[in-house]
Structure formats: structure tokens, C-alpha cells
Amino acid sequence: MDRHVPAWPQEGNSRVPYRMFSDPDVYRAELDRVFLGPTWQFLVLADELPAPGDYKTTFLGETPVIVTRGADGRVHAMVNRCAHRGNLVCLKHQGHAEALTCVYHSWSYDLDGNLKSVAFRRGIGGKGGMPDSFRLEDHGLRKLRTDDFAGLVFGTLSPDAPPLADYIGNLIGARIGRVLHGKPKILGTTSQILHNNWKLYVENVKDTYHATLLHTFFTTFRVSRLTAGGGVLIAEGGGNHASYTRGKHDTVGREGSDKLYADIQSMRDGLRLADPRLLDSVEEFGDDVTVQILSVFPNFVLQQINNSIALRLVLPKGPAETELQWIYLGFADDDAAMTERRLLQSNLVGPAGYVSMEDGAVGGFVQRAIVGSENECSILEMGGHEHASQETRTTEASIRGFWQAYRPLMGL
Ligand code: FES
Ligand SMILES: [Fe+2]
Known part of the structure; x- marks a missing residue:
């Protein structure tokens, strides 16, 4: 924890300093360490996304997340932030789409978050466009691990979270x-x-x-x-x-x-x-x-x-x-x-x-x-x-x- 936060009281879990509920440094740290740390967080009910292309948006802490039913029939989750310049890719709370296309410059991702196309990638008339070194496969949406327990889909961004069944x-x-x-x-x-x-x-x-x-x-x-x-x-x-x-x-x-x-x-x-x-x-x-x-x-x-x-x-x-x-x-x-x-x-x-x-x-x-x-x-x-x-x-x-x-x- 941040160095200017005093040590926890000697009484252990029987005392909680009130700053834990108001200190912006504590809050900032827990977005990272708790919500982006080795924890599993509820995303959706599997039944909320019955058909391929169904999606819902939610959060890991304050990090926006898209949850989809992929073409493979499985649930996928990605950070809802375009790999190009960081725009929200999904603007609606819930919906259905064949692909996830960013409104800003039309970069388009499949339902698993893989980048599939970049508008004007080859430029126009041989001018502009992306350099040859740019590879679509290097720039997908950041993927979450997802797992299901009794129809509840949980996600995490941490490789260190144990399997969901063990975590629960x-x-x-x-x-x-x-x-x-x-x-x-x-x-x-x-x-x-x-x-x-x-x-x-x-x-x-x-x-x-x-x-x-x-x-x-x-x-x-x-x-x-x-x-x-x-x-x-x-x-x-x-x-x-x-x-x-x-x-x-x-x-x-x-x-x-x-x-x-x-x-x-x-x-x-x-x-x-x-x-x-x-x-x-x-x-x-x-x-x-x-x-x-x-x-x-x-x-x-x-x-x-x-x-x-x-x-x-x-x-x-x-x-x-x-x-x-x-x-x-x-x-x-x-x-x-x-x-x-x-x-x-x-x-x-x-x-x-x-x-x-x-x-x-x-x-x-x-x-x-x-x-x-x-x-x-x-x-x-x-x-x-x-x-x-x-x-x-x-x-x-x-x-x-x-x-x-x-x-x-x-x-x-
Ligand atoms: S920020 Fe998404 S396409 Fe540019
Ligand atoms: Fe109550």
C-alpha cells in the first residue's frame, strides 16, 4: 500500500480505519490490486447471452468490459477499450452484433476481441495507411479469463487467480x-x-x-x-x-x-x-x-x-x-x-x-x-x-x- 498510509491497527480485523472508506490513494490502489488483481468478478448470467453475437457491457472495478457470446458458442470477455486510441468500443449496455466496431476510426474486432480490419489500412492511392510492419494479430482487445459456476460467468484479468471453482x-x-x-x-x-x-x-x-x-x-x-x-x-x-x-x-x-x-x-x-x-x-x-x-x-x-x-x-x-x-x-x-x-x-x-x-x-x-x-x-x-x-x-x-x-x- 502507499507509503504514507499508516500501518493497520494491532487489533487486526477487529478494527478498520475509516480512511479505508474515503482515501483516494486507497481507492486507486484497490482498483489495481483488488479489482485487477487475482480475484474473480461476476460478469453475466450465461443465459443473458443466449445467441452468438449477444453482448453485454460491465466492469472489473472501473475498467469497462464487454462480454460476448462468440461465434464458437462460448462466452468471451474483453476490456472495452479500442486498441487504437482507447475509445470505448461498445457504447450500449446490452445488444447484438456480428462484429465489434469502434465508432472513432472504424477498427473492427470479432466477437472474441481479435482485430479483423483497420479502415484505410493501405492508405489511398499508395499514400498514407499503416506501415507494412503493422500486424492485425498484435492489436486485439485485451482478453479476460472467464469461467462459469452454476450458470454465473465470472472474469479476471489476472493470470494468478486460481481456478474459479477453487476460488469459490x-x-x-x-x-x-x-x-x-x-x-x-x-x-x-x-x-x-x-x-x-x-x-x-x-x-x-x-x-x-x-x-x-x-x-x-x-x-x-x-x-x-x-x-x-x-x-x-x-x-x-x-x-x-x-x-x-x-x-x-x-x-x-x-x-x-x-x-x-x-x-x-x-x-x-x-x-x-x-x-x-x-x-x-x-x-x-x-x-x-x-x-x-x-x-x-x-x-x-x-x-x-x-x-x-x-x-x-x-x-x-x-x-x-x-x-x-x-x-x-x-x-x-x-x-x-x-x-x-x-x-x-x-x-x-x-x-x-x-x-x-x-x-x-x-x-x-x-x-x-x-x-x-x-x-x-x-x-x-x-x-x-x-x-x-x-x-x-x-x-x-x-x-x-x-x-x-x-x-x-x-x-x-
Ligand atoms: S480509437 Fe477505436 S478506431 Fe480509433
Ligand atoms: Fe441490510
């Missing part, structure tokens, strides 16, 4: 497979800008402690409470996690739970849903887990809240700005009632969701509060100091796991 690991891989049990069908997408550093959102995703305290809806309507059974699974290395709730069984009984939450501001006693269909759930996974929130380091999230399934991608847009993208999923064999149920329950999440709206706000509140206190630290001691799996959600173990994975990449 069996513990978390099984929890992805559990949710993505069929051919996915996209029900919708949203995108929102968060006025906070990307890591504040990733911490929030891994923060099982806040969910039933910040989110009054969860507690009031008993979707999730800390008194229900559950825990966190944390992969070796710390970066990947899955938290789970067994919402139907309260470990201290219904009244015991009410008593514990009675003095906590998230409880709104006496409220009833005007339309109870919102929470009308069916057992889909055969294991009693009503909520599972999962992350793959650094910025991918897979959510199951009852029957609401969504992917989230956390894209950094500056030290204090983040784009959060959501893809809401069902499966090809869902019947109409199941699709309706998933859509209704998706009101829980997204930019204005009954439980997600607060997550969109609270990171911005932190960002505003840490100004001028860059050398002070947050405290992450719930559940101890380790970052191992625990059979409780009254813990910050998976957030400590994030820092465990992040710090070595950053040399911190």
Missing part, C-alpha cells in the same frame, strides 16, 4: 448451487447509486448483526430475527460467506423473542400487513432456510429471502460512490403463481425495498460521519475476533473475513 470453494459453492437449482429466468433488473464507498456496502451484506435492528420490516413481520436459528459460513481465506436463517423456528420461542426485541427500536408492535400475500412463501429448497445471503469476494452477492432470489453486483464509482446492480431471478419451470410470488417478495429488496432501502441510506450516513476522522476506527468485535463459521448471526465474523481477504491484496 466447496462450502460456498454448495450454497450457490442450493439457490440456483434450475435454469434461471430474469424477472427484472434495477440499478441504484449509493453515496458511499463500495466496501461499506459489502460490509453491510456480510453484517448479520444489523439486519433485524436496522430493518424494522424484518423484525416487525418476523421475516428474520436474531432469535431464530441460523449462522454464518465463512470460507477459508475469509472473503466468501453465506449467512442463513431458519426463520420458522425461534430458539427462544415467539414470546421470548418479542421480549428480547421489546426495547429495541426496530420492533413496531401491532402493525399488520394490509396485503399478507407479500410474505406468502413456499418451501422451495427443502432445508428450512428462509433467508440466505451469500457473497463472493470482492463484490458479488446472491440473495434468497423466502422466495425472492436476486444477484447483486457492487461496482465502485469513486471513493464515495457505488453503483449497486440487481438482477431478480426466477426459474424457467416456475408456474405463474410462483413468478407472481417472487415478484411480490422482490418488493422487500432493491432501491426502494422494504428492507433494502435502509441499506441504501446507511452507508451514506457512515460516509458523512467519518469525514475528518480518517485515522479513527470502526469496531468489529461481535462474536469475537476470528473470522470462522459460527452458529449464530449475532456476530461480525464474516465482515472480519472480508478484511482478512482484502488486506494481503493491498499489502496492509
Whole structure:
């Protein structure tokens, strides 16, 4: 890390200096070391690109990327930057094309990113044009490694990232497979800008402690409470996690739970849903887990809240700005009632969701509060100091796991 950034606190992952969320040098370094480093990042669902020529654009950190279904039927990904003078080659978010042609001077690439033609390459009437030494094959788009896990396509620019299946690991891989049990069908997408550093959102995703305290809806309507059974699974290395709730069984009984939450501001006693269909759930996974929130380091999230399934991608847009993208999923064999149920329950999440709206706000509140206190630290001691799996959600173990994975990449 940059030499004028002070050493990490002695307490290790139980303390995080606030400058990690605001320092432009930290941000600049992590675009390189985390997002262009040996990590795998979610690019697309394989099903988003069904036919050769389909493409979608996304990012590795802030580096723009094009993902295509090639003529060979395989998914390819390239940096979205023309080899000529650096223009964006693909300007649309999504589309279909036979070739990728840059608008600036019409250099044209195939769907795998190989340069196929250069306008006026031979000049005109023997004058101008490229020298004979110029070879098309030396100037393609920069290619990413891509790999697929359960229909999720990930990419990396680093030769040092381990194979994707090893990177995800069996513990978390099984929890992805559990949710993505069929051919996915996209029900919708949203995108929102968060006025906070990307890591504040990733911490929030891994923060099982806040969910039933910040989110009054969860507690009031008993979707999730800390008194229900559950825990966190944390992969070796710390970066990947899955938290789970067994919402139907309260470990201290219904009244015991009410008593514990009675003095906590998230409880709104006496409220009833005007339309109870919102929470009308069916057992889909055969294991009693009503909520599972999962992350793959650094910025991918897979959510199951009852029957609401969504992917989230956390894209950094500056030290204090983040784009959060959501893809809401069902499966090809869902019947109409199941699709309706998933859509209704998706009101829980997204930019204005009954439980997600607060997550969109609270990171911005932190960002505003840490100004001028860059050398002070947050405290992450719930559940101890380790970052191992625990059979409780009254813990910050998976957030400590994030820092465990992040710090070595950053040399911190
Ligand atoms: S910058 Fe793309 S063709 Fe010139
Ligand atoms: Fe939350």
C-alpha cells in the first residue's frame, strides 16, 4: 500500500480505519490490486447471452468490459477499450452484433476481441495507411479469463487467480448451487447509486448483526430475527460467506423473542400487513432456510429471502460512490403463481425495498460521519475476533473475513 498510509491497527480485523472508506490513494490502489488483481468478478448470467453475437457491457472495478457470446458458442470477455486510441468500443449496455466496431476510426474486432480490419489500412492511392510492419494479430482487445459456476460467468484479468471453482470453494459453492437449482429466468433488473464507498456496502451484506435492528420490516413481520436459528459460513481465506436463517423456528420461542426485541427500536408492535400475500412463501429448497445471503469476494452477492432470489453486483464509482446492480431471478419451470410470488417478495429488496432501502441510506450516513476522522476506527468485535463459521448471526465474523481477504491484496 502507499507509503504514507499508516500501518493497520494491532487489533487486526477487529478494527478498520475509516480512511479505508474515503482515501483516494486507497481507492486507486484497490482498483489495481483488488479489482485487477487475482480475484474473480461476476460478469453475466450465461443465459443473458443466449445467441452468438449477444453482448453485454460491465466492469472489473472501473475498467469497462464487454462480454460476448462468440461465434464458437462460448462466452468471451474483453476490456472495452479500442486498441487504437482507447475509445470505448461498445457504447450500449446490452445488444447484438456480428462484429465489434469502434465508432472513432472504424477498427473492427470479432466477437472474441481479435482485430479483423483497420479502415484505410493501405492508405489511398499508395499514400498514407499503416506501415507494412503493422500486424492485425498484435492489436486485439485485451482478453479476460472467464469461467462459469452454476450458470454465473465470472472474469479476471489476472493470470494468478486460481481456478474459479477453487476460488469459490466447496462450502460456498454448495450454497450457490442450493439457490440456483434450475435454469434461471430474469424477472427484472434495477440499478441504484449509493453515496458511499463500495466496501461499506459489502460490509453491510456480510453484517448479520444489523439486519433485524436496522430493518424494522424484518423484525416487525418476523421475516428474520436474531432469535431464530441460523449462522454464518465463512470460507477459508475469509472473503466468501453465506449467512442463513431458519426463520420458522425461534430458539427462544415467539414470546421470548418479542421480549428480547421489546426495547429495541426496530420492533413496531401491532402493525399488520394490509396485503399478507407479500410474505406468502413456499418451501422451495427443502432445508428450512428462509433467508440466505451469500457473497463472493470482492463484490458479488446472491440473495434468497423466502422466495425472492436476486444477484447483486457492487461496482465502485469513486471513493464515495457505488453503483449497486440487481438482477431478480426466477426459474424457467416456475408456474405463474410462483413468478407472481417472487415478484411480490422482490418488493422487500432493491432501491426502494422494504428492507433494502435502509441499506441504501446507511452507508451514506457512515460516509458523512467519518469525514475528518480518517485515522479513527470502526469496531468489529461481535462474536469475537476470528473470522470462522459460527452458529449464530449475532456476530461480525464474516465482515472480519472480508478484511482478512482484502488486506494481503493491498499489502496492509
Ligand atoms: S480509437 Fe477505436 S478506431 Fe480509433
Ligand atoms: Fe441490510
